[in-house]
Amino acid sequence: MPRSRHSDALRAAQMYYLQDLTMDAIARELRTSRSTVSRLLSSARDTGLVQVQIRSPLDSAPELERMIREQHNVDVHVVPVLDTLNEAETLDRVAMQAARTIGPLVDSNAIIGIAWGATISAVSRHLTRKITHDSIVVQLNGAGNMQTTGITYASDIMRRFGIAYGARVEQFPVPAFFDHASTKTAMWKERSVRRVLDLQDRMSIAIFGVGSVDSSYPSHVYAGGYLDENDLKLLAGSDVVGDVATVFFRADGSSDGITLNERSTGPSHEQLRQVRRRICVVSGASKIDGLRGALAARLATDLIVDEATARRLVGFGDSA
Amino acid sequence: MPRSRHSDALRAAQMYYLQDLTMDAIARELRTSRSTVSRLLSSARDTGLVQVQIRSPLDSAPELERMIREQHNVDVHVVPVLDTLNEAETLDRVAMQAARTIGPLVDSNAIIGIAWGATISAVSRHLTRKITHDSIVVQLNGAGNMQTTGITYASDIMRRFGIAYGARVEQFPVPAFFDHASTKTAMWKERSVRRVLDLQDRMSIAIFGVGSVDSSYPSHVYAGGYLDENDLKLLAGSDVVGDVATVFFRADGSSDGITLNERSTGPSHEQLRQVRRRICVVSGASKIDGLRGALAARLATDLIVDEATARRLVGFGDSA
DNA sequence: TTCCGTTCTGCACGTTTGTGCAAATAGCTT
DNA sequence: AAGCTATTTGCACAAACGTGCAGAACGGAA
Numbered sequence: 001m002p003r004s005r006h007s008d009a010l011r012a013a014q015m016y017y018l019q020d021l022t023m024d025a026i027a028r029e030l031r032t033s034r035s036t037v038s039r040l041l042s043s044a045r046d047t048g049l050v051q052v053q054i055r056s057p058l059d060s061a062p063e064l065e066r067m068i069r070e071q072h073n074v075d076v077h078v079v080p081v082l083d084t085l086n087e088a089e090t091l092d093r094v095a096m097q098a099a100r101t102i103g104p105l106v107d108s109n110a111i112i113g114i115a116w117g118a119t120i121s122a123v124s125r126h127l128t129r130k131i132t133h134d135s136i137v138v139q140l141n142g143a144g145n146m147q148t149t150g151i152t153y154a155s156d157i158m159r160r161f162g163i164a165y166g167a168r169v170e171q172f173p174v175p176a177f178f179d180h181a182s183t184k185t186a187m188w189k190e191r192s193v194r195r196v197l198d199l200q201d202r203m204s205i206a207i208f209g210v211g212s213v214d215s216s217y218p219s220h221v222y223a224g225g226y227l228d229e230n231d232l233k234l235l236a237g238s239d240v241v242g243d244v245a246t247v248f249f250r251a252d253g254s255s256d257g258i259t260l261n262e263r264s265t266g267p268s269h270e271q272l273r274q275v276r277r278r279i280c281v282v283s284g285a286s287k288i289d290g291l292r293g294a295l296a297a298r299l300a301t302d303l304i305v306d307e308a309t310a311r312r313l314v315g316f317g318d319s320a
Numbered sequence: 321m322p323r324s325r326h327s328d329a330l331r332a333a334q335m336y337y338l339q340d341l342t343m344d345a346i347a348r349e350l351r352t353s354r355s356t357v358s359r360l361l362s363s364a365r366d367t368g369l370v371q372v373q374i375r376s377p378l379d380s381a382p383e384l385e386r387m388i389r390e391q392h393n394v395d396v397h398v399v400p401v402l403d404t405l406n407e408a409e410t411l412d413r414v415a416m417q418a419a420r421t422i423g424p425l426v427d428s429n430a431i432i433g434i435a436w437g438a439t440i441s442a443v444s445r446h447l448t449r450k451i452t453h454d455s456i457v458v459q460l461n462g463a464g465n466m467q468t469t470g471i472t473y474a475s476d477i478m479r480r481f482g483i484a485y486g487a488r489v490e491q492f493p494v495p496a497f498f499d500h501a502s503t504k505t506a507m508w509k510e511r512s513v514r515r516v517l518d519l520q521d522r523m524s525i526a527i528f529g530v531g532s533v534d535s536s537y538p539s540h541v542y543a544g545g546y547l548d549e550n551d552l553k554l555l556a557g558s559d560v561v562g563d564v565a566t567v568f569f570r571a572d573g574s575s576d577g578i579t580l581n582e583r584s585t586g587p588s589h590e591q592l593r594q595v596r597r598r599i600c601v602v603s604g605a606s607k608i609d610g611l612r613g614a615l616a617a618r619l620a621t622d623l624i625v626d627e628a629t630a631r632r633l634v635g636f637g638d639s640a
Numbered sequence: 641t642t643c644c645g646t647t648c649t650g651c652a653c654g655t656t657t658g659t660g661c662a663a664a665t666a667g668c669t670t
Numbered sequence: 671a672a673g674c675t676a677t678t679t680g681c682a683c684a685a686a687c688g689t690g691c692a693g694a695a696c697g698g699a700a
Contacts (some may be wrong), residue, residue, distance in 0.1 A: 007382050010374070011400045017372045018417040019399075022656065029402050033680050038658060052337045054330070057451050062327050079339075080331045082349050097338040099598050189564045278697095325648095342686065353650045358688060 004061025012042040048130035056226035083308040094283035097124035113205040115245035116154040119209030127164035141266035144175035212290030253296030333364040368450035403628040414603035415442035431523040435565035436474040439529030455487035461586035464495035465470035531563040532610030562610025573616030
C-alpha cells in the first residue's frame with residue numbers, strides 16, 4: 001500500500017489511541033485536515049492495525065457465562081441483546097461480535113475450516129481485516145444441491161474470510177449430500193478431493209453454526225432443496241435434533257446409525273473434535289435444541305451465543 | 321465493585337466496541353442515560369476491561385524501527401512526537417505510550433522490577449489498570465540519599481505500579497549508594513535485604529529509564545545529592561556515559577573497574593541481562609549517549625523511545 | 641429514624657467526531 | 671500533452687461524545 005498512507009495511519013493510531021490526542025491535534029502534526037485523520041483512523045481500525053479487545057477477567061464473568069462454561073466445558077461469549085429484538089437484528093449483532101471475537105484467534109499459518117450457513121454468512125459480512133501469512137481458509141462441506149452447484153453462495157462466504165485474513169481459499173466443489181454413499185466413497189479417493197480433505201485434517205480452527213430441526217427460521221439445509229422428501233422422513237424417524245456442517249446428531253450428541261451422514265460431505269464429529277479450536281456461533285432461541293445436541297457431542301471449544309438463547313440453555317427463560 | 325456496575329460496564333463495552341452501537345442506543349438498552357454510558361465506558365477503559373492494541377505488522381514497520389531493531393537487536397516502539405515539542409511534553413507523551421505498551425506485557429504471576437527516576441515516574445502516572453493475580457512489584461535500587469530516605473518519591477512510583485496491576489509491592493529501603501562498599505557486603509547478607517534480592521533474581525520483567533551524564537535535563541542521580549564531589553570526580557575520570565538503575569557504564573557498554581558500582585544498590589548488568597523482558601523507556605535527545613551505552617551493554621530487550629531520539633540513534637537527525 | 645458525607649445520575653452545554661459533496665489530485669491511456 | 675477515470679482532500683453540517691454541576695440516591699453513625 002502507498003507507503004506514506006499506511007505509515008500515517010499508524011502514526012495517527014498511536015497518537016489517538018496511545019497518547020489520547022484529539023484528531024485535531026493529530027491533523028496539525030501530520031499537516032493535514034482533521035477529516036483525513038478521521039478517515040486514517042477508521043482505515044487503521046478496519047485493516048486490523050488497531051485491535052480492540054474485551055477481556056473479562058474470568059473470575060468476574062457474569063453468572064450466566066460461568067454456568068455455561070462449567071456445565072458444558074466451553075469458552076463462552078454471551079452477546080448482550082435485548083430479547084425484544086427480532087431474529088434478523090439479533091443475528092446481525094451476534095455476527096458482528098462473533099467476527100470481532102474470532103479475529104484475535106486467527107494467526108499466521110492457521111488452517112481455518114468454514115461451514116457455510118445463514119449464521120456464518122452473517123459473520124463473514126462483519127469480519128475485520130487482520131494480516132496473516134500463509135493462512136488457508138478451507139470449506140468444510142459441499143454446498144451443491146439439486147438446483148444449483150451452490151458455488152456462489154458458499155464461495156462468497158469463503159472469499160470474505162480469505163480477504164479478511166489474507167488467506168488462500170480452498171473451495172470444496174461437491175454437493176452437500178451425495179445421492180449414493182458409494183459415490184462419496186469413490187470421490188473421497190480422488191486426488192482433487194483428497195487435497196481438500198487433507199487440509200481439513202490439518203485445520204487448526206473450525207468455525208460453524210448449528211442447524212436445528214425445529215428452527216422457525218429454518219436452516220438452509222432443511223429448506224433449500226438439499227434433501228428430498230424421503231430424506232426428511234428418514235430424519236424425522238431418527239430423533240435427529242440438528243446438524244453441524246450437514247452432519248446430523250441426536251439430543252444426546254450421538255450420531256451413530258444416522259444413515260444420512262454416510263452421504264453427507266461434512267467432517268465427521270470425530271474428525272471435528274480433533275481440531276484444537278472449534279468455534280460455534282448461534283443466534284436465535286429456536287436453535288436451542290440443535291445447540292444442546294452440539295454441546296452434548298462436544299463439537300465446540302468456543303461458543304458465541306446471544307443472551308436470550310444463553311439463558312434458555314441454563315434453564316431460566318427471563319431476567320438475570 | 322457493585323456487581324451490577326461492573327457487569328453493566330462489560331455489557332456496554334461489548335455493545336460499543338464489538339457491535340458498533342452508539343452510546344445512545346446502549347443507554348436505551350440499559351435503561352439509563354447516555355452520560356452514564358459514557359462514564360461506564362471510560363471506566364471500562366481504565367480498569368483494563370477494554371484493551372486497545374496497535375499491532376504494526378513487523379514487515380510493514382517503518383524504516384526507522386526496522387533499522388534500530390536490526391542494529392541493536394531490540395524490540396523497538398518509536399513514539400511519534402513533533403521535534404518542536406519541549407522536553408516535558410515529549411516526556412509526557414512517551415510516558416503515556418510506554419504505559420499502554422507495557423500493559424499487555426504484564427501477566428499474572430509476574431515479578432516486575434522497577435527502577436525509579438524521572439522517566440519511570442512519568443510512566444507510572446499513566447498506567448492503565450489490568451487485573452493480575454499474584455504479581456509482585458519490586459524496587460530495583462535504593463533511593464535514599466544524604467538528605468532524605470527517598471522513600472516517598474520512589475514509593476509513590478512503586479505504589480502506582482502496584483495499584484495498576486493489583487500487585488504486592490516490595491520496597492527496597494536502602495540508600496542509592498552506600499558510603500562504603502563493605503557496608504553493602506554486610507547488608508547484602510541480612511535476611512530482610514536478601515528477601516528483596518531474591519525477588520530481583522526471579523523477576524520476569526524489568527522496567528527502567530537511562531541516566532545520561534551530559535543530559536541537559538539532568539537525572540536525579542547526578543543532581544539530587546546522591547553523589548558527593550569526590551564521586552562525581554571519579555565518574556568524570558572514567559569515561560562513564562550513563563547508568564541504568566544507578567549502575568554505570570561506558571560508551572561501549574562495559575562497566576568493569578567502575579568503582580562506584582561496588583557501592584551502588586542496583587542490580588549488576590549481568591544480573592539484569594538474565595531477565596526475560598527488559599523494557600527501557602527513553603525520552604529526550606540529550607539521553608542519546610546513555611542510551612547508546614545501554615544498548616551496547618545489551619541491557620534492554622524492548623525499547624520505547626521518542627522519534628527524535630530514535631532518529632539520532634540511527635544517525636540522521638532530521639526528516640524521514 | 642434522622643442526619644450527614646459520599647457516590648451516582650441526568651441535564652445542558654461545548655467539544656469532538658463522522659460523512660456527503662464538490663473540488664483537487666493522482667494515475668493511466670491515447 | 672491532453673483527456674479521462676478513480677482516489678483523495680477539505681469544507682460544512684449533523685451526529686455523537688465528554689464533563690461540570692446540581693440534585694437524587696445511597697450508606698453508615700448516632
